[in-house]
Amino acid sequence: MRTSTRGSRRLMALAxxxxxxxxxxxxCAEDSDDGSSNSDGGSGGGKTTLTIGTFxxxxxxxxxxxxxxxxxxxxxxxxENVTTRTDVYWPKTLTRLQAGSGTDDLQAxxxxxxxxxxxxxxxxxxxxxKEVDKSQWLDWKTAQATTKDGKTIGLGTDIGPMAICYRxxxxxxxxLETDRVKLAEQWKGDWSKYVDVGKEYMKKAPKxxxxxxxxxxxxxxxxxxxxxxxxxxxxxxxWDKSTxxxxxxxxxxxxxxxxxxxxxxxxxxxxxxxxANAGFAxxxxxxxxxxxxxxxxxxxxxxxxxxxxAPTAANWGGAFVGVPTASKxxxxxxxxxxxxxxxxxxxxxxxxxxxxxxxxxxxxNLKPQADTTAFFSDAPITQIFSDSAKTIPTQIFGVKxxxxxxxxxxxxxxxxxxxxxxxxxxxxxxxxxxxDVLGQ
Amino acid sequence: MTSSKQxxxxxxxxxxxxxxxxxxxxxxxxxxxxxxxxxxxWRSRLYRWDMKASPYAFISPFFLFFGAFGLVPLLYTAWYSxxxxxxxxxxxxxxxxxxxxxxxMSSDFFWNALQNTFTIGVISTVPQLIMAIGIAxxxxxxxxxxxxxxxxxxxxxxxxxxxATLVFVLxxxxxxxxxxxxxxxxxxxxxxxxxxxWGSQFAVSSIVIWRWTGYNxxxxxxxxxxxxxxxxxxxxxxxxxxxxxxxxxxxxxxxPTILFTVVVSTIGATQLFGExxxxxxxxxxxxxxxxxxxxxxxxxxxxxWIIGNLGKASAIAWTMFLxxxxxxxxxxxxxxxxxxxx
Numbered sequence: 068m069r070t071s072t073r074g075s076r077r078l079m080a081l082a083x084x085x086x087x088x089x090x091x092x093x094x095c096a097e098d099s100d101d102g103s104s105n106s107d108g109g110s111g112g113g114k115t116t117l118t119i120g121t122f123x124x125x126x127x128x129x130x131x132x133x134x135x136x137x138x139x140x141x142x143x144x145x146x147e148n149v150t151t152r153t154d155v156y157w158p159k160t161l162t163r164l165q166a167g168s169g170t171d172d173l174q175a176x177x178x179x180x181x182x183x184x185x186x187x188x189x190x191x192x193x194x195x196x197k198e199v200d201k202s203q204w205l206d207w208k209t210a211q212a213t214t215k216d217g218k219t220i221g222l223g224t225d226i227g228p229m230a231i232c233y234r235x236x237x238x239x240x241x242x243l244e245t246d247r248v249k250l251a252e253q254w255k256g257d258w259s260k261y262v263d264v265g266k267e268y269m270k271k272a273p274k275x276x277x278x279x280x281x282x283x284x285x286x287x288x289x290x291x292x293x294x295x296x297x298x299x300x301x302x303x304x305x306w307d308k309s310t311x312x313x314x315x316x317x318x319x320x321x322x323x324x325x326x327x328x329x330x331x332x333x334x335x336x337x338x339x340x341x342x343a344n345a346g347f348a349x350x351x352x353x354x355x356x357x358x359x360x361x362x363x364x365x366x367x368x369x370x371x372x373x374x375x376x377a378p379t380a381a382n383w384g385g386a387f388v389g390v391p392t393a394s395k396x397x398x399x400x401x402x403x404x405x406x407x408x409x410x411x412x413x414x415x416x417x418x419x420x421x422x423x424x425x426x427x428x429x430x431x432n433l434k435p436q437a438d439t440t441a442f443f444s445d446a447p448i449t450q451i452f453s454d455s456a457k458t459i460p461t462q463i464f465g466v467k468x469x470x471x472x473x474x475x476x477x478x479x480x481x482x483x484x485x486x487x488x489x490x491x492x493x494x495x496x497x498x499x500x501x502x503d504v505l506g507q
Numbered sequence: 508m509t510s511s512k513q514x515x516x517x518x519x520x521x522x523x524x525x526x527x528x529x530x531x532x533x534x535x536x537x538x539x540x541x542x543x544x545x546x547x548x549w550r551s552r553l554y555r556w557d558m559k560a561s562p563y564a565f566i567s568p569f570f571l572f573f574g575a576f577g578l579v580p581l582l583y584t585a586w587y588s589x590x591x592x593x594x595x596x597x598x599x600x601x602x603x604x605x606x607x608x609x610x611x612m613s614s615d616f617f618w619n620a621l622q623n624t625f626t627i628g629v630i631s632t633v634p635q636l637i638m639a640i641g642i643a644x645x646x647x648x649x650x651x652x653x654x655x656x657x658x659x660x661x662x663x664x665x666x667x668x669x670x671a672t673l674v675f676v677l678x679x680x681x682x683x684x685x686x687x688x689x690x691x692x693x694x695x696x697x698x699x700x701x702x703x704x705w706g707s708q709f710a711v712s713s714i715v716i717w718r719w720t721g722y723n724x725x726x727x728x729x730x731x732x733x734x735x736x737x738x739x740x741x742x743x744x745x746x747x748x749x750x751x752x753x754x755x756x757x758x759x760x761x762x763p764t765i766l767f768t769v770v771v772s773t774i775g776a777t778q779l780f781g782e783x784x785x786x787x788x789x790x791x792x793x794x795x796x797x798x799x800x801x802x803x804x805x806x807x808x809x810x811x812w813i814i815g816n817l818g819k820a821s822a823i824a825w826t827m828f829l830x831x832x833x834x835x836x837x838x839x840x841x842x843x844x845x846x847x848x849x
Contacts, residue, residue, distance in 0.1 A: 154792070158594060158812040165597045187595040329682065335788040336673060337680035344683065466595070470814050473790050481796035485702040496797070503616060504814050 115399050116144045119388075120171035122156035124358075125149075125224075126420030132412055136403065143399060153177050157469075163393075164191040170391040172400040173407075176221050178385045179469035181211050185220060186302070186466055192220035193390040198401055203410065207461035208425045212387050221387030222408040223425035225416065227353030228455035229288055229381040231261070232360055235444060236371045237348040240273045247446055251376035258289045258318035258378045265327040268348060278327035280338065280347045282484045283476035286319035288351030291462075292381030297472070298465030304505060306471055307498065316475070316494070323484040323493075330484055332477075339363045345371075353383040354423035354452045357435075361442050374446040380458040385425065423452050430456070467504055474500035581828075587821035594815035607822035617823070619798050620806040621830075623708065627783075627802060628776030631712035635720050636768055640761070642720065643727035644753060657728070660721035672714055672785035679710045679786075701786070704799045711800050714782045719775070723768050730764035731757060762845065770838050777831055780804035803827050 119127075125147075127133060133145040148171055150156035157180050163169040165188075176184050184192070196219030201209050208223040231254075238245045243264065244253060254261040262285075265278035272278070279285060290296060293311025298304060306312055322328050329347040331338040341347060342363035352360065352374070360372060388408060390400045406412060413424035418434050433449040440448065465471075479497030482488040488496070588607055590600040611617045646656055663671065678685045679700035687697040700706045734757065742752050758765075783800045784791040792809035794801025801809070803823065811820030 154813060158815070161594050161815075162597065183595055331682070332788055332790075336676055337682065337684070340677070340680070340683060346682070467814075473793070473813075477790035477793060478796050481702065485699055486797060499615075500793075503614070506816060506819075 114142055114144050115396050116146060117173065117396060117400055117403055118146045118148055118171040119173040119175070119403075120148045120150070120156070120160065121175045122150050122153045122177065124420070125175065125386075126416045126422050127407060130412075130415045130419035132407060132415060136406060143403070145403070153179075161188070164188050164391055167191075167393045170393045172390065172394040172396055173404055174389050174391055175224070176212070176387040176389055177469075178211065178227075178387075178464065179472065181221065181387055182298070182464035182468055183466045184389070185212060185214050189214045189218055189220055191392055192218075193392055193394075193397055193401060194218045195220065195222050195390065195401065195404065199405055203426045203428060205425050205427060205456065205459075207459065208385070210461065211464060212389075221389035222404055224386045224388055224408055225355060225384075225413070225422035226425045226456060226459075227291070227355055227382050227384035228423055228452045228459060229291055229351060229353055229377040229379075229383055230448075230451050230455065231349055231375050231377050232352040232356070232443070233349040233373055233375060234345060234347075234368075234371055235373045237273055237276055237345065238268070241268045241271045241348070243268055245373070247373050247375040254378045255376070256378060258285065258315075259321060261285075261378050262318060262321045262325075262327075265322070265349075266325065269325070269327050272348075276345060277329040277347045278349060279322060280329050280331050280341065280350050281333060282319040282323035282328050283480045284333055284351050285322050286315045286476055286480055287383055287472075288353075288377065288381055289315035289318045289379070290381075291353075291383040292377075292379030292460065294460040294462060296462055296464065297468055298463050300463055302465060304465065304467075304471075306475075306501060312475070316479075316490075319480050320483060320490040320493075323480055324490065328484060332481070343367065351377065351383070354417075354421055354448075355384055357421035357439065357443070357448065361439060364442075369442050370444055372442060373444040374448055374451055376451055377455065380455045380460075382456075382459045382462065421448070423456065427457070470504045471501050474504060584821045584824050587818055588825050590818050592817040592821075594812070594817055597817075600818075603818065607819045608826070610819060611822055611826060616798060616801070616806060620794075620801050620803045623794065623798075623800055624777060624779065624802045624804075627708050627712055627715075627779060627800065628773065630708065631715040631779075632769075632772045632776050634712075635716045636723060636765070636772065638716070639720050639723035639768070640727055640758075640765075642724040643731055644757065646724065646728050647731045657725065660724050662721070663718050664722040666718070668718070668781040669785055671718055672782055675710065675714045675717075676786060676788065701788075702795055702797070702799070704797070707786075707795055707800045711779075711783050711786055714786065715776075715779065718782075719772070723772070726768055727761060727764060730761050734760045766838070766842055766845070770835075773834055773838075774831060777827065777834065778804055780808065784808070803830075 121127075128147055133147065137143055137145060150159065157177065160170070160174055161183075164174075196209075196213065196217065199222065201219065204223045205226065208226060209219060212221040212223065213219045231251075233250070235245050238250075244250050250264075254264055268278045290311055293309075293314060295305070295309045295311040297306040297309060297312065329341060331341055331346070342360060343365055345364075345368070350356070350360070357374075360368070364372065388404050390397060390404055394400045408426075410424060410426040410429035413422075413426055414429040414433055416422050417424055417429070418436060421435060421439060424430065424433070430449070430453040433453075435448050440446070475497045478500045479493040482496050483490055483493035587600075589602065589604060591603045591606075592600050642660065646653065646660070650656060679687075681687060681697055681699045681701065684700070686700070690696075690698065698706045700710045738756050738760070739752055742756050747755065779802045783794055783802055783805055786800070787794055787805075792801075792805050792813050794805050804827075807820050807823040807827070810816050810823060
């Protein structure tokens with residue numbers, strides 16, 4: 068019954084090895100950013116180390132911008148601290164800003180957080196408005212990062228002008244129009260027309276496919292084209308009275324209560340998989356999603372995707388780069404921020420990553436990568452996104468924009484879409500959640 | 508059994524008595540050189556001081572670290588929980604007394620999280636420990652390549668929560684996931700594992716079970732190997748079969764170990780966080796659209812770091828702490844009961 072002593076000694080050794088391995092694995096699993104990396108700045112052979120804190124894939128590294136800058140400025144070393152998830156990145160950044168230490172020399176700010184930064188952290192950022200010619204940027208972009216008394220805390224990086232990406236092959240199989248111009252004509256002006264195309268699609272849909280990835284993507288896309296979101300210009304919460312929210316909600320409810328949605332959650336693994344397996348025929352695609360679709364669909368999607376103009380000109384996403392006053396190398400950091408967000412560099416990021424510039428002067432000579440164009444059936448991507456970008460309405464963001472948006476899309480809409488609740492029940496659930504968010 | 512216990516007690520009491528009753532012998536035994544010349548001299552005072560203070564100095568690092576990284580944050584959290592503190596404005600703290608706690612008590616989300624923590628805790632801990640005992644019992648047999656089996660058992664524990672959960676998310680994905688695909692063969696409609704109350708709680712529990720069963724099995728195995736073989740021999744002589752031996756020898760002898768694993772697992776279950784967070788994907792801190800698997804840990808994270816209400820999050824932290832104290836007290840009571848009944 069009992070094993071030998073040798074066995075039990077071996078067991079102990081085994082346990083020790085296992086414990087050590089766990090420790091090592093845990094060490095590997097930790098976020099690779101350390102935040103304290105600017106401690107060595109200034110030293111090291113007269114070189115200045117600048118750190119930049121980003122989330123997700125910013126594309127600067129991918130486009131080779133850091134290397135290029137270091138070549139032009141041999142006394143500068145750039146280090147990027149990437150945090151994958153925005154919901155981890157932002158709270159961390161907030162605490163460091165307020166502690167006045169541990170921030171990077173440049174700090175990226177997501178559009179959903181920029182209002183909070185402007186309204187609560189403005190004194191923690193350098194006024195970049197004085198350093199640049201603000202007219203280079205789209206007006207509404209700069210306005211979002213500017214305080215009431217005119218301080219600009221961040222320079223615009225990319226924006227998310229909207230289009231619809233669709234699978235030409237699936238559309239053809241369902242007997243629908245496949246020409247991007249005629250298609251755009253069909254749903255022009257109203258998201259409910261887009262839903263109508265979806266109903267047509269579902270009548271003859273190829274087996275196992277749906278028209279759209281999720282109802283909340285329709286919501287976010289539609290809301291991005293409305294000038295009224297969750298807050299008014301004075302910073303009051305108006306989400307339950309907002310006409311924009313109402314319109315976007317109604318459009319998404321049409322999707323959620325029909326069978327045209329693949330009921331996926333964006334940026335989840337199954338969503339990624341559905342790109343590879345052609346699980347849905349269309350997705351509302353802001354410019355930054357172009358690269359994502361190409362990567363996740365892989366070779367199987369090549370030449371099958373196409374891009375058409377969205378029902379309304381809309382913006383979804385985008386970011387800013389700010390310089391915290393806690394930075395020890397403010398002068399150098401400002402110079403880098405200016406350089407990174409200048410039109411030429413934004414054009415380079417577009418060429419690599421398809422993140423769309425927020426500086427209109429770059430639009431004339433944007434060059435998407437050859438294989439991106441081929442992937443999307445030679446669609447005039449640049450043209451479609453520029454047209455959208457120029458007519459995007461100015462949107463007002465508020466302090467709790469992000470959590471309110473999460474409450475509506477991930478609670479309210481998801482309950483209707485996946486739990487079979489009625490739109491009214493979904494709205495009530497979102498209301499309850501938002502009241503919790505706002506502490507009411 | 509009784510004799511060994513008495514012997515243990517005797518040796519323990521003699522160890523206790525040694526320094527007091529036979530000071531000289533104890534000192535010599537410690538081997539600290541020649542004993543000091545007189546009772547009042549400087550050297551003897553220093554020596555006595557050394558004897559008294561050194562042990563405290565040796566154990567002090569733990570308490571200093573505990574103070575800095577355990578006690579101070581704990582008290583600071585208590586202080587926070589009585590204030591309105593926002594993540595975006597840490598410097599401005601307004602005193603609100605017990606408002607945060609009152610707010611919690613009247614919050615549906617809090618009670619829901621508490622209930623989820625309890626149910627997920629039960630459906631993950633109970634099967635996990637039962638399976639662990641069974642597996643340990645099997646591993647305790649003489650097996651070919653026993654080390655291999657033990658390594659295999661411990662592998663899940665060595666994987667990171669993130670990696671394991673991501674794989675489970677794919678397995679459980681409602682459209683195209685392997686589990687629904689398998690269920691399809693036996694004619695069961697696809698289950699939405701993430702957006703149904705029982706489905707999601709089962710899915711989260713299965714990740715916990717998968718990761719921790721082997722770990723507990725190994726603890727049980729270690730305890731089983733410490734059971735004297737003669738107990739089994741005498742049981743066998745009395746005609747007890749394998750199952751009877753397991754019930755009447757193994758289980759009673761494992762009782763303290765079982766209690767230990769129950770306590771550790773309960774604490775783990777109360778603090779369950781990583782698995783449901785990652786299982787939920789992008790907005791994981793909500794625990795699904797209906798808060799179906801939002802545990803107390805997730806609720807605290809959501810309040811503190813997503814919504815930014817650090818005061819309320821601190822109140823949740825302290826409530827969790829109190830719940831753990833209650834759990835510990837119940838456990839103590841049961842342990843005492845068991846000891847008396849033995």
